[in-house]
Amino acid sequence: MRVAPHPCEIHQLVVRMLHELGAGEDELTVLHEVILIRNGRYCGRSYRAAGLLAMWLVEVGILQFYGPEGEMLRTVNLFEEMSAVRQAA
Numbered sequence: 001m002r003v004a005p006h007p008c009e010i011h012q013l014v015v016r017m018l019h020e021l022g023a024g025e026d027e028l029t030v031l032h033e034v035i036l037i038r039n040g041r042y043c044g045r046s047y048r049a050a051g052l053l054a055m056w057l058v059e060v061g062i063l064q065f066y067g068p069e070g071e072m073l074r075t076v077n078l079f080e081e082m083s084a085v086r087q088a089a
Helices: 007-020 078-088
Strands: 032-038 041-049 052-057 062-066 072-077
Touching: 007 041, 007 052, 007 062, 007 072, 072 078
Parallel strands: none
Antiparallel strands: 032 041, 041 052, 052 062, 062 072
């Protein structure tokens, strides 16, 4: 059984990655977060700041980052990423 990462962990990862992709620290203090529900089921979250978008797709365990023109900038496999973070702790 796979366990989804906690939303607080994802939020921290999103802030870090958006900063790496060019968002300023002041822009990240106004991070807009939306819970995504499809057919009555929780399926993910989206995060927007500084013209950038991050989408957490819970069922497939990925976090995707998009630029201002909708171009995909990066994909993170959360099951691998969060496992490495937990092992380091």
